Amino acid sequence: METKETGGSARNAAIILVGSQLLAAVAALAVNMLAARVLDPSARGDLAYALQLTYFLGVFAMMGLERPFMASRTGSFNSEYRVFMRMVRPGIHLVIPIAIVLALFSPFSASWLWVGALLIGLYIGLNSMVVGVRVAYVSSLDLKKFGFNAITSQIIIILGALLLTLLNVSNSVLWLVVYVASGIPALILMWTAVRRGEEPNWPSEAETKALRRRGWVLLPSAFSNSAMTYADRLLLPILSSSAQLGLYVTVSTVIQMATWPVQQWVDASLRNWSKAMKESTAPIRGPILKLMGQSILLLIGFTVALSFATYLMILYVLPDAYMAAMNVIIPLAVSSVVFGITRVQQGILISLGAEGRVSLVELIGTAASLVAYLALIPSLGMLGAAYGSIVGYGVTAIGGAIALTYVARARSRA
Numbered sequence: 001m002e003t004k005e006t007g008g009s010a011r012n013a014a015i016i017l018v019g020s021q022l023l024a025a026v027a028a029l030a031v032n033m034l035a036a037r038v039l040d041p042s043a044r045g046d047l048a049y050a051l052q053l054t055y056f057l058g059v060f061a062m063m064g065l066e067r068p069f070m071a072s073r074t075g076s077f078n079s080e081y082r083v084f085m086r087m088v089r090p091g092i093h094l095v096i097p098i099a100i101v102l103a104l105f106s107p108f109s110a111s112w113l114w115v116g117a118l119l120i121g122l123y124i125g126l127n128s129m130v131v132g133v134r135v136a137y138v139s140s141l142d143l144k145k146f147g148f149n150a151i152t153s154q155i156i157i158i159l160g161a162l163l164l165t166l167l168n169v170s171n172s173v174l175w176l177v178v179y180v181a182s183g184i185p186a187l188i189l190m191w192t193a194v195r196r197g198e199e200p201n202w203p204s205e206a207e208t209k210a211l212r213r214r215g216w217v218l219l220p221s222a223f224s225n226s227a228m229t230y231a232d233r234l235l236l237p238i239l240s241s242s243a244q245l246g247l248y249v250t251v252s253t254v255i256q257m258a259t260w261p262v263q264q265w266v267d268a269s270l271r272n273w274s275k276a277m278k279e280s281t282a283p284i285r286g287p288i289l290k291l292m293g294q295s296i297l298l299l300i301g302f303t304v305a306l307s308f309a310t311y312l313m314i315l316y317v318l319p320d321a322y323m324a325a326m327n328v329i330i331p332l333a334v335s336s337v338v339f340g341i342t343r344v345q346q347g348i349l350i351s352l353g354a355e356g357r358v359s360l361v362e363l364i365g366t367a368a369s370l371v372a373y374l375a376l377i378p379s380l381g382m383l384g385a386a387y388g389s390i391v392g393y394g395v396t397a398i399g400g401a402i403a404l405t406y407v408a409r410a411r412s413r414a
């Protein structure tokens with residue numbers, strides 16, 4: 001899949017992205033434990049619901065542009081950051097007011113009033129900039145600026161969570177303020193890019209149209225991926241209770257980290273995989289099987305380690321009110337491995353120019369997961385959400401395998 005010439009930069013970028021995700025994992029694990037110490041399951045569920053709503057709607061703000069942009073653009077960090085943020089600005093402006101309205105009518109266990117809704121809208125804007133920093137790094141390989149954002153944002157989250165824990169703050173709105181503040185470093189980088197950076201190499205009209213077209217093709221995939229990732233948490237308070245969500249996210253927040261290294265490696269490799277696919281006429285079945293095999297081993301290893309860490313955390317660190325979360329460790333571990341497999345499949349398909357098949361597979365998987373959630377959550381609560389995730393990701397993985405087989409055969413006949 002990678003030549004020696006193209007593989008080095010992809011590996012270096014992947015290592016940096018994985019490192020940043022490991023740092024984020026440490027911060028997320030720390031905040032997860034600290035929040036559970038002072039927030040009861042219902043308040044923890046409210047915080048989780050606000051975050052999931054933010055992440056879910058933030059996908060629409062990006063308009064599917066992340067992966068096409070990273071796969072095709074190179075340039076300085078300041079330039080690519082400004083170009084990407086200008087391209088996604090219309091989506092951000094459209095999504096923020098929608099998010100505020102939805103937050104006002106969401107099933108929180110306590111009244112959040114306007115301040116919580118406004119914080120959710122603000123976090124969508126700032127978190128979009130965080131995404132832009134990551135995209136600009138892959139396009140520029142500027143470690144200094146990316147590292148500033150990665151380290152500073154996690155320090156803000158950890159210190160903020162420590163402060164709220166020491167003050168025994170049980171208001172989930174104030175906990176959301178910490179997450180909003182973590183977007184400030186990305187805002188500083190944008191200010192620096194505009195005031196001190198060189199004039200960007202703005203894409204031509206033809207390039208802009210091509211990127212947007214690929215983005216729109218991938219948007220159903222991004223929506224479906226987001227729906228499968230967050231729908232369980234968005235539906236749990238509606239079909240069950242905020243307390244069930246609070247228990248659920250205590251486990252899922254940790255176990256989902258097992259997929260992060262593989263996801264970062266895939267994203268960092270997209271541009272080089274795409275280039276290698278265009279330049280090579282060799283059969284791709286062997287390289288695909290090798291990549292999938294390596295990914296599965298990594299996913300299993302990370303998942304087993306984090307599942308055990310979650311077990312110890314619930315048993316020895318968290319209050320007794322969270323003991324019931326033990327029941328979802330194994331099903332969430334299974335869903336994590338299957339989800340990671342689908343990310344690798346889709347990265348390969350995108351590098352082969354099969355974005356339409358990615359979206360189709362994701363839509364089918366999303367439909368399967370939603371049916372499973374609606375059928376299982378009312379009677380099983382958080383266990384129903386975990387089993388529904390396995391169903392959705394499993395269908396997506398099967399569809400991805402079929403799509404890869406078809407594309408590989410079509411390529412060999414060409």
